[in-house]
Amino acid sequence: MKRILLVEDDKEIVDVLQYILEKEYVVDIAFNKQQALMLINKNHDLTILDITLPDGNSLEFSHLINNPIIYLTAKDDEETILQGLTLGEEYIIKPFKKNELLLRIEKVLKRTTTNMFQYKDILIDSNAMKVYVDNKEISFTLLDYKIVELLFIHAGKTISRDSLATLIYNNTSNFVEDNTINVYIKRVRDKLNRDYIKTIKRVGYLVEKE
Template identity: 25%
Template sequence: MTTAPGTVLVVEDEESIADVLAIALRYHRFEVMVAGSVREALALAERTRPDAALLDVMLPDGDGRALGRQLRAERPDLALVFLTARDSPAEVVGALGFGDDYITKPFNIDEVVARITAVLRRTRPADVLPQRPLLRYGDLELDETTYSVHRAGRSVELTPTEYALLRFLVRNGGRIVPKEQLLRHVWQYEHTPPESTVVETYISYLRRKLDALGPPVITTRRGVGYGLA
């Protein structure tokens, strides 16, 4: 018997959209639960403990981002992907502040499935553990067993995507990694619009957390990519 790739909680109040998402995800062997409100989503999440949640930002009884924060507080390992009809920088940054990805409406259903698959791959690092349990670069130390990060001996709290991005930079040492390569290896994006700022957004999050504990460690080569100092 083939094992399902994961359990996804779809939180969408528009029934037609929820049905399309559920059918597509089930076709790709995901187990799917559908909720149309914050209250229903919280009840389902408590009973079933999904691997990922696909959340509409605007819900009839609350804000999808607030729901995401509550779900993540109860389940730090839960993968979060937001659906939004808005495409403003503030909306995107607000979702990415604690989520793993976002998708703007109208969306391509194949893209949704690909994003969910990629997020689960990133948040299940045990499936791709390297041979070495520790990765070090300068005063940075990444524990590949516990997925914890320390800088100069002090703990740094990172989201699964932030961890995956930092790990890839550490594995590349001081080399400048092109943005396109980061998108492929960290986000599993093969075709990304040139205006996408997801890499820049997460680099900003990493800098804020890492630079609080020491000198700037991430360098930028404008028009090329990012690396470690």
């Protein structure tokens, strides 16, 4: 699931945007410049950024953001618009239309999304189906790789044992016993040599959000 940082000081707008966006995306919220500076570049796929914040102007720190930016702001003067379009991918003037915003988000993500996913010291290359730990490639079978990808790309979401059983069955056509899942998870953990995969008893497995 893609992850969006929303920087917006208006609580009512934040509530509306959360309701709209959280159906499709994981959303982190910053209400001011200070909070935004603490959250930027935490593996977000996109930043939605108001320009005028209570403690500063977001154009002053936009260059620090290493993911695509959509400016969502009431500022409609030509100079600011041009500056925003230079620094970001899109510039939307409030009040905004829900469907237009969702379409622009989708288009920006399609244009800019890479197939590389970073979680702490683990890098997943979805194109090559490879996993690196501390920049060293770890040898995985195709199924092991798919388990790693499922767990880490959905960090913050518990992956049920049923989902893992289905994944294993679809790739092996073998009946999946309860212990089979444990064996695969143990093998993946051993190869990663990290404690990032948490067991949620009787439910499944979770890689916690960073």
